[in-house]
Amino acid sequence: MPNKTEALKKGPKPERDPLVSITRRTDIPLWLGILIRAGAILIALVLCGFATKLVTGNDPISVYIKMFEGAFGTANKTWFTFHELAILLGISLAVTPAFRMKFWNIGAEGQVLIGGLAAAVCMVAFSGSSISDGLLIVIMLISSIFAGVIWGVLPAACKAIWKTNETLFTLLMNYIAMYLIDFFIEKADPSGSHTVDSNTLVRGWLPEIAGQKYLLDILLVALLTVIMFVYLNYSKHGYEISVVGESENTARYVGINVKKVIIRTMAVSGAICGIIGFLVVSGVSHSIDKNFVKGRGFTAIMVSWLAKFNPFMMVAAAFLLVFLERGSDAITTAFDMNASFSDILTGIILFFIIGCEFFINYKLRFRSKAKKEAE
Amino acid sequence: MFKKVFALVLACIMVVAALASCGGTTTAKKGLTEKDLLVADPLAKFEVKDDFKIGVICLHDENSTYDNNFIKAIKEVKTLLGLKDEQVLIKVNIAESDQCAQTARDLVEQGCKIVFADSFGHESFLLTVAKEHPEVQFCHATGTNAHLEKLDNFHNAFAAIYEGRYLAGIAAGLKLNEMIKNGKIKAEEAVIGYVGAFTYAEVISGLSSFFLGARSVCPSATMKVRFTGSWYDQSGEQEAAEALIQEKCVLISQHADSLGAPTTCEKNNVPNVSYNGSTYDAGENTFIISSAINWAPYFHYIIKQVTDGQPIATDWTGTIATGSVVLSQLNLDVAAEGTEKAIADAVAKFKAGTLHVFDTETFTVGGKKLDAAHKPGEGTDAAFADGTVIVADGYFHESEYRSAPYFDVTIDGITFLNVQF
Numbered sequence: 092m093p094n095k096t097e098a099l100k101k102g103p104k105p106e107r108d109p110l111v112s113i114t115r116r117t118d119i120p121l122w123l124g125i126l127i128r129a130g131a132i133l134i135a136l137v138l139c140g141f142a143t144k145l146v147t148g149n150d151p152i153s154v155y156i157k158m159f160e161g162a163f164g165t166a167n168k169t170w171f172t173f174h175e176l177a178i179l180l181g182i183s184l185a186v187t188p189a190f191r192m193k194f195w196n197i198g199a200e201g202q203v204l205i206g207g208l209a210a211a212v213c214m215v216a217f218s219g220s221s222i223s224d225g226l227l228i229v230i231m232l233i234s235s236i237f238a239g240v241i242w243g244v245l246p247a248a249c250k251a252i253w254k255t256n257e258t259l260f261t262l263l264m265n266y267i268a269m270y271l272i273d274f275f276i277e278k279a280d281p282s283g284s285h286t287v288d289s290n291t292l293v294r295g296w297l298p299e300i301a302g303q304k305y306l307l308d309i310l311l312v313a314l315l316t317v318i319m320f321v322y323l324n325y326s327k328h329g330y331e332i333s334v335v336g337e338s339e340n341t342a343r344y345v346g347i348n349v350k351k352v353i354i355r356t357m358a359v360s361g362a363i364c365g366i367i368g369f370l371v372v373s374g375v376s377h378s379i380d381k382n383f384v385k386g387r388g389f390t391a392i393m394v395s396w397l398a399k400f401n402p403f404m405m406v407a408a409a410f411l412l413v414f415l416e417r418g419s420d421a422i423t424t425a426f427d428m429n430a431s432f433s434d435i436l437t438g439i440i441l442f443f444i445i446g447c448e449f450f451i452n453y454k455l456r457f458r459s460k461a462k463k464e465a466e
Numbered sequence: 467m468f469k470k471v472f473a474l475v476l477a478c479i480m481v482v483a484a485l486a487s488c489g490g491t492t493t494a495k496k497g498l499t500e501k502d503l504l505v506a507d508p509l510a511k512f513e514v515k516d517d518f519k520i521g522v523i524c525l526h527d528e529n530s531t532y533d534n535n536f537i538k539a540i541k542e543v544k545t546l547l548g549l550k551d552e553q554v555l556i557k558v559n560i561a562e563s564d565q566c567a568q569t570a571r572d573l574v575e576q577g578c579k580i581v582f583a584d585s586f587g588h589e590s591f592l593l594t595v596a597k598e599h600p601e602v603q604f605c606h607a608t609g610t611n612a613h614l615e616k617l618d619n620f621h622n623a624f625a626a627i628y629e630g631r632y633l634a635g636i637a638a639g640l641k642l643n644e645m646i647k648n649g650k651i652k653a654e655e656a657v658i659g660y661v662g663a664f665t666y667a668e669v670i671s672g673l674s675s676f677f678l679g680a681r682s683v684c685p686s687a688t689m690k691v692r693f694t695g696s697w698y699d700q701s702g703e704q705e706a707a708e709a710l711i712q713e714k715c716v717l718i719s720q721h722a723d724s725l726g727a728p729t730t731c732e733k734n735n736v737p738n739v740s741y742n743g744s745t746y747d748a749g750e751n752t753f754i755i756s757s758a759i760n761w762a763p764y765f766h767y768i769i770k771q772v773t774d775g776q777p778i779a780t781d782w783t784g785t786i787a788t789g790s791v792v793l794s795q796l797n798l799d800v801a802a803e804g805t806e807k808a809i810a811d812a813v814a815k816f817k818a819g820t821l822h823v824f825d826t827e828t829f830t831v832g833g834k835k836l837d838a839a840h841k842p843g844e845g846t847d848a849a850f851a852d853g854t855v856i857v858a859d860g861y862f863h864e865s866e867y868r869s870a871p872y873f874d875v876t877i878d879g880i881t882f883l884n885v886q887f
Contacts, residue, residue, distance in 0.1 A: 167571060284589070288590040380563045380587075383563055
């Protein structure tokens with residue numbers, strides 16, 4: 092082994108610049124940020140096209156067309172896509188205040204579930220009563236909000252008072268909500284199906300606007316987006332949330348009641364989740380099963396983070412995810428693929444989108460360039 | 467130096483391992499029978515219009531044995547009739563929720579003339595869409611509402627799988643007889659264990675027919691049943707099978723969709739009679755036979771009816787004669803001698819109509835025989851409350867007044883160890 096001994100004789104290696112040095116950057120211009128993200132999506136789409144070509148032999152263009160058709164092919168599909176967008180966006184808005192406060196709430200799933208359950212219970216309980224539909228809807232809305240608030244406040248209060256771990260707590264609350272729905276289904280519909288459907292939930296349906304059952308939900312979430320933007324950026328509450336998120340000690344020093352802020356913020360999160368649950372059950376599906384949130388309580392976390400907690404950016408992030416889901420689902424059917432294939436495509440695209448955040452947050456300096464700069 | 471020694475040692479290990487794997491088993495395995503024991507007759511080809519489309523909604527994807535059974539069937543018919551990819555739209559992972567209705571609407575928009583859904587809980591959502599689109603035919607497997615709703619375009623289907631279960635039961639009974647003859651167990655120790663999903667009629671009908679098949683050849687047989695409360699719960703089914711083996715069950719069968727029970731049987735070397743398709747790969751030393759519903763004849767039938775402009779039956783029950791009830795290959799290493807012949811004889815009797823699974827001479831409920839006064843229990847639908855007589859001519863008429871099973875009594879000789887589901 093002559094090389095090694097020679098190297099030893101020479102002594103330690105001289106200090107050299109690393110090939111790439113990484114520095115954090117905060118001052119990226121808006122256009123560059125958008126350009127990097129668009130580039131990432133473009134590369135991801137090209138790669139998806141390759142993957143599809145490789146597996147199915149179909150040309151990539153036809154794949155993209157199918158994808159687009161899957162989301163916007165017909166009027167019904169377009170409405171549905173926008174409704175899915177509204178629901179995902181609504182849940183993302185709900186989790187955002189807590190994340191801004193660095194409260195790791197992964198219980199949105201359960202909070203939406205319990206909100207939907209509260210609405211469904213009211214629908215069954217008042218199905219034979221003589222109260223008007225309008226009053227029933229109000230009762231349902233209040234119950235849903237109340238249920239969502241309980242599911243949000245319980246872990247928050249325990250965190251604020253006893254410093255329990257909110258991540259585990261909120262996660263476990265999801266399961267409780269899920270099993271409560273199971274219990275409800277068994278009681279309300281003993282036939283053995285895994286759902287309570289519109290044959291049982293006959294009353295308390297939200298009215299259709301202009302003959303479109305999806306429209307009301309979409310409008311309400313749009314309104315919510317604006318309200319949340321104002322709440323986070325221009326209200327005292329929003330400011331308190333940011334301060335608590337930056338540093339609890341600072342918050343305490345400036346006289347913010349941290350416990351109160353934690354509990355109040357989670358109550359807001361829970362309430363919005365409850366409303367979303369109500370909208371899904373009463374507005375569109377008129378049925379409930381334990382999977383009606385479809386994991387969106389977790390997807391919402393990604394939306395919220397991708398958008399850097401900005402409600403309007405969330406519209407774009409949620410749109411992207413919903414479009415991908417609907418589109419890749421269409422590809423799966425059109426080309427007779429396994430359902431996992433659509434997950435692979437979504438995975439590729441998300442990899443690039445999340446990956447490109449690195450290039451937005453950090454600057455890469457290559458050695459040769461660094462030398463030039465030194466000269 | 468170290469590298470060289472390491473490489474040498476590694477090479478030695480590999481050579482030894484390669485030799486060992488060649489040496490292995492010494493006793494020759496007989497393996498499976500050449501053919502499935504009960505197969506469907508080949509279906510007839512016919513011309514289908516180019517603009518015909520069928521949509522199939524599945525609860526899970528092909529990883530579930532239940533859904534795979536439908537996917538396999540529609541693909542078989544697709545190949546047979548030469549349908550193009552865009553004529554058969556399969557939607558997987560569709561929940562029993564509004565998602566089902568949404569998917570059905572979507573399929574109608576894409577031009578499907580038939581929309582089919584495979585899971586019990588899909589029914590009400592499919593029914594909603596059926597009312598919106600009277601021009602499209604909606605077919606639903608395992609459902610119970612078609613004969614109540616009386617719509618021209620909504621239909622239920624199932625198969626007389628209890629006959630298949632009975633045949634598989636014969637294989638189980640003969641295996642018990644073999645164990646008794648070999649002195650492995652005493653006659654009264656011929657206890658079968660059964661892992662069921664839920665206490666619905668579909669499961670009860672299946673386990674009762676299986677038990678009656680076994681007892682038709684092994685009179686001392688009894689059965690213990692554990693329910694898991696889920697159609698697909700690998701660990702739950704494993705635990706249930708494990709518990710049954712602890713309870714001294716010497717043969718296990720199951721009605722749930724995971725490989726939990728078959729793999730547990732293989733681990734404990736307890737013979738297993740399977741369902742929904744062969745599980746030989748999961749239990750080469752314990753798998754005996756499996757019964758299954760073949761849905762291809764139904765898909766074939768509904769496409770034919772729509773092509774000819776003929777109505778589809780409100781309730782359609784596939785039988786051995788239609789090719790809807792099938793048996794897998796028999797594992798000759800595990801099955802008792804003479805199983806093939808005994809099953810073939812019983813098939814002949816079923817075809818001739820001389821054998822009835824729920825013959826009231828062969829079982830009692832609470833010590834009494836069922837008679838015409840018997841009423842179906844809770845969980846069966848309202849239409850039966852009007853006095854439909856389901857026990858007549860000396861047997862319980864299963865799947866005749868609607869396609870979905872409704873035999874839901876606990877017959878003597880079967881013990882439910884847990885019934886909370």
